[in-house]
Amino acid sequence: MASFRRVLAKRVFNAFITILLIMLVNFLLFRVMPADPVDMMTPRDPNTPPETRDRNIEVWGLDQPLSTQLYLYFVQTFTGNWGVSFWYERPVVDVLRDAIAWTLLLLGISSTITFMVGIVLGKYAARRRGKPADVTITAFGIFFYGMPIFWFGIILMVVFVGWIPLFPGSQYISPGLSPEFSLPVIADILWHLALPCATLTIGSIAGIVLIQRNSLIDVLTEEYITTAYAKGLTERGVMKYHATPNARLPVVTTIAMDIAFILGGAFQIEVVFSYKGLGWVTIDAIGKQDYPILQFVVLIGGVAVVIANLIADLVLVKLDPRVTIT
Numbered sequence: 001m002a003s004f005r006r007v008l009a010k011r012v013f014n015a016f017i018t019i020l021l022i023m024l025v026n027f028l029l030f031r032v033m034p035a036d037p038v039d040m041m042t043p044r045d046p047n048t049p050p051e052t053r054d055r056n057i058e059v060w061g062l063d064q065p066l067s068t069q070l071y072l073y074f075v076q077t078f079t080g081n082w083g084v085s086f087w088y089e090r091p092v093v094d095v096l097r098d099a100i101a102w103t104l105l106l107l108g109i110s111s112t113i114t115f116m117v118g119i120v121l122g123k124y125a126a127r128r129r130g131k132p133a134d135v136t137i138t139a140f141g142i143f144f145y146g147m148p149i150f151w152f153g154i155i156l157m158v159v160f161v162g163w164i165p166l167f168p169g170s171q172y173i174s175p176g177l178s179p180e181f182s183l184p185v186i187a188d189i190l191w192h193l194a195l196p197c198a199t200l201t202i203g204s205i206a207g208i209v210l211i212q213r214n215s216l217i218d219v220l221t222e223e224y225i226t227t228a229y230a231k232g233l234t235e236r237g238v239m240k241y242h243a244t245p246n247a248r249l250p251v252v253t254t255i256a257m258d259i260a261f262i263l264g265g266a267f268q269i270e271v272v273f274s275y276k277g278l279g280w281v282t283i284d285a286i287g288k289q290d291y292p293i294l295q296f297v298v299l300i301g302g303v304a305v306v307i308a309n310l311i312a313d314l315v316l317v318k319l320d321p322r323v324t325i326t
Contacts, residue, residue: 083292103277122212170274256312
């Protein structure tokens with residue numbers, strides 16, 4: 001227990017330092033970009049009063065020294081004040097609240113299906129190593145693992161929106177409907193979510209399938225598996241009590257690494273399907289050079305990856321106490 005507490009404290013400290021570095025890079029990144037956000041808010045033309053430009057510079061603190069801006073950025077981030085959008089002149093959280101909810105819905109459903117189905121398919125392929133089922137599943141994994149996810153989304157859109165119009169090609173809800181908890185609205189949201197979710201799930205599942213299969217095959221060749229069969233255990237018992245528990249470690253690591261991939265894939269899919277989640281808003285903010293929104297998106301993406309890896313490290317220690325994390 002004491003050892004796990006030391007690991008927990010060390011990993012949490014390392015994660016905290018990593019998040020601070022992400023915040024520092026995030027702050028500096030948008031200060032070295034050549035574009036001037038003030039020019040976006042107040043174009044330089046004879047009809048724009050000089051006091052308007054000066055007011056915007058003062059309101060957003062752009063007249064402060066860089067060190068003061070950095071200090072305020074850290075303080076405001078940790079106090080929940082994530083800035084005001086240059087373009088909308090509203091708090092960033094208010095601008096992104098709905099977008100975050102729709103992205104979390106897409107990520108939640110897709111990630112759940114990806115991890116559950118990927119693990120099951122990987123185990124099934126490993127148990128039938130060399131047979132047609134294994135070859136088919138492995139070919140599926142390799143094919144989709146190498147395919148750009150946005151390209152796969154475009155293909156699905158062409159087929160199921162253009163050629164066979166079964167699904168809508170944009171938005172997250174039909175025009176005229178307001179998001180509320182009712183069966184018709186839920187059915188409509190899921191209908192709009194079907195293609196983006198299918199694209200993200202199929203594009204993300206390949207890595208889990210291949211890692212689970214290869215890890216389980218490696219375990220099934222160990223001597224203690226042969227000993228378990230020699231003792232009279234059934235294949236079900238060997239898989240449940242010996243093979244699967246020892247094949248979990250690479251899968252847990254892969255799942256943590258896939259969080260970043262799935263998040264990035266969700267951003268691409270949202271743009272392809274005009275699904276107005278966090279990714280769509282991010283692309284819109286890039287066009288408008290809305291730095292506070294971009295800073296917030298980069299920050300939460302980085303923090304999500306750090307936390308996912310922290311959880312994976314702790315799960316690895318719990319699953320196998322022999323694992324040591326330096």
